[in-house]
Amino acid sequence: MTWTEILTPIKSTEYFKTLWEKVKNEYATTKVFPPKNQIFRALELTAFDDVEVVIIGQDPYHNDYQANGLCFSVSEQVAAPPSLKNIFIELKDDLGVVRTSRELDDWARQGVLLLNATLTVQAHSPNSHKDLGWEKFTDFIIKEISDKKENVVFVLWGAFAQKKAELIDPAKHFILKSAHPSPFSVHRGFFGSKPFSKINEYLVSKGKKPISW
Secondary structure (H helix, E strand, O other): HHHHHHHHHHOOOHHHHHHHHHHHHHHHHHOEEOHHOOOOOOHOOOOOOOEEEEEEEEEOOOOOOOOOOOOOOOOOOOOOHHHHHHHHHHHHHHHOOOOOOOOHHHHHHOOOOEOOOOOOOOOOOOOOOOOOOHHHHHHHHHHHHHHHHOOEEEEEEHHHHHHHHHHHHOOOEEEEEEEOOOOOOOHHOOOOOOOOHEEEEEHHHHHOOOOOO
């Protein structure tokens, strides 16, 4: 199946049309991230049929040149934000992998859907679009993946992401939970959680290719 087929039912609703009008108005009247042509980039880089892992973020980075449509990922022209730095520290400790690229496009192209719950944000104002209506849309995506696929790893970092567990069938999928990689919680169970090796062990156990992190 394609994302177009999956999303047509929700995109044809009054709810989505209203949401999209609000989004267009925001881009027309204020500074919003990511760039408008990158709002759905997570879906563009990871086809529905290719989804093997879903990492759920909250909302896009809110500073200039950071957000690029993939949760936790930033463009190369800016420094890695603290959460991404901590993800890379854990990756090195877990698998010995040292990443130089702050863009996570290569993960996305291997089937890692990097999905924020809210897909847009006003510049320099974190969580400013949390009430715009995006979560109904992204919750629909999570539930469709759970319903229509099998043996997907859902990575829920932090309390916000862990609420999404109710959308996921644990009998069909692997739900990986830990603290969030932000500096406020990284020492409460993110460091040492070894998510990358656990993801790959699960994928291999199901006859799938491991992710090259």
